[in-house]
Amino acid sequence: MRAQVLIIDEVHESMAQGLEALDFIVVNGSTWTKDEILHQIGVFEGLVVRSKLKIDAHFLQQASALRFIARAGAGLDLIDLQEASSRNIEVFAANEGNKEAVAEHVIGQLLSLAHHLHKSDREVRQGIWDREGNRGWEISGKTIGIIGYGHMGQSVASRLSCFGSTILAYDKYQPVSRYSAEMQDIFDQADIVSLHIPLTEETNGMVNDQWLSQFKKPIVFINSSRGAISPLPALLLGLEKGQIQGLILDVLPNEKIHTWSEEEKALFNKISSFPATLFSPHVAGWTNESYRKINEVLLAKIKAYYTA
Numbered sequence: 001m002r003a004q005v006l007i008i009d010e011v012h013e014s015m016a017q018g019l020e021a022l023d024f025i026v027v028n029g030s031t032w033t034k035d036e037i038l039h040q041i042g043v044f045e046g047l048v049v050r051s052k053l054k055i056d057a058h059f060l061q062q063a064s065a066l067r068f069i070a071r072a073g074a075g076l077d078l079i080d081l082q083e084a085s086s087r088n089i090e091v092f093a094a095n096e097g098n099k100e101a102v103a104e105h106v107i108g109q110l111l112s113l114a115h116h117l118h119k120s121d122r123e124v125r126q127g128i129w130d131r132e133g134n135r136g137w138e139i140s141g142k143t144i145g146i147i148g149y150g151h152m153g154q155s156v157a158s159r160l161s162c163f164g165s166t167i168l169a170y171d172k173y174q175p176v177s178r179y180s181a182e183m184q185d186i187f188d189q190a191d192i193v194s195l196h197i198p199l200t201e202e203t204n205g206m207v208n209d210q211w212l213s214q215f216k217k218p219i220v221f222i223n224s225s226r227g228a229i230s231p232l233p234a235l236l237l238g239l240e241k242g243q244i245q246g247l248i249l250d251v252l253p254n255e256k257i258h259t260w261s262e263e264e265k266a267l268f269n270k271i272s273s274f275p276a277t278l279f280s281p282h283v284a285g286w287t288n289e290s291y292r293k294i295n296e297v298l299l300a301k302i303k304a305y306y307t308a
């Protein structure tokens with residue numbers, strides 16, 4: 001009997017085609033409810049996910065035939081990796097597939113904030129010709145701290161290197177090949193700080209008042225990693241105190257914005273009333289190209305696992 005793989009999130013059709021070419025039976029459960037998935041998961045050997053569901057211990061207990069989870073993306077924060085490992089379930093991620101997208105998006109947002117691209121476009125469309133109010137500043141000559149030097153951090157740093165900025169890269173767990181710095185160097189020298197670390201127990205809420213207070217200069221803060229790493233009250237305080245002079249967020253602690261309480265709405269409104277703020281709806285890694293590349297990366301890893 002051929003093994004079955006369940007796809008529970010929206011992924012490019014090349015995933016189903018590639019899995020079928022590897023001789024799996026592919027079931028598309030992207031419209032299934034959580035209960036339906038839990039009810040059916042026991043027969044599947046493979047699972048393809050993005051971020052619809054938490055793959056926690058309870059889920060994995062039901063997944064008695066599971067041998068691999070393919071995460072169509074980079075972040076593994078919704079998967080209980082310890083439980084998966086204890087059940088000998090391989091977890092494949094596709095960081096290599098969206099690192100170009102993230103780097104282009106982060107640098108694009110940074111240039112847009114520095115040169116008021118989004119704001120001036122809006123104004124000209126409204127008949128406003130304000131040159132002085134749209135005077136930009138250059139990232140050339142600035143010091144940019146990259147925190148987390150994995151796939152995304154390296155991809156951002158290498159593309160930034162042509163801008164004439166000084167790059168300082170810090171990673172707590174991996175050696176940094178180029179631009180190596182201590183966190184203290186970033187606290188002392190950075191004008192711009194971009195986060196490229198996973199959401200873990202350790203990084204959850206890491207960006208707090210105490211962390212922000214250590215920067216010697218006001219910073220432009222960029223988070224394209226996970227929103228829970230930089231809770232909104234801390235960012236608001238940082239903006240109010242002038243520790244943060246520019247803010248770019250692709251991710252939010254609660255991205256289901258239609259479910260926001262009045263309190264959450266008020267908090268976000270206060271933050272977004274600061275002019276040097278720029279937001280996007282968790283799309284840094286989301287391009288036509290990455291949509292396919294992610295699948296190529298995962299299919300190669302699945303193939304290697306079954307042929308090893």
Ligand SMILES: NC(=O)C1=CN([C@@H]2O[C@H](COP(=O)(O)OP(=O)(O)OC[C@H]3O[C@@H](n4cnc5c(N)ncnc54)[C@H](O)[C@@H]3O)[C@@H](O)[C@H]2O)C=CC1
Nearest residue numbers: 074075095148150151152171172173174198224225284285
């Ligand atoms: N907004 C988006 O669309 C996307 C967001 N992401 C987010 O970016 C994160 C990073 O992605 P990758 O670079 O591919 O992951 P990665 O695993 O290749 O690199 C992360 C690096 O962070 C380091 N690190 C972990 N904890 C740290 C800490 N406390 N301080 C300093 N360094 C620390 C690790 O040693 C590792 O080298 C993902 O976990 C995901 O949450 C990734 C892709 C797209």
Ligand SMILES: O=C(O)C(=O)COP(=O)(O)O
Nearest residue numbers: 050051072073074075285
């Ligand atoms: O690859 C990642 O980690 C991402 O954040 C991409 O977003 P997703 O969770 O796939 O909607």
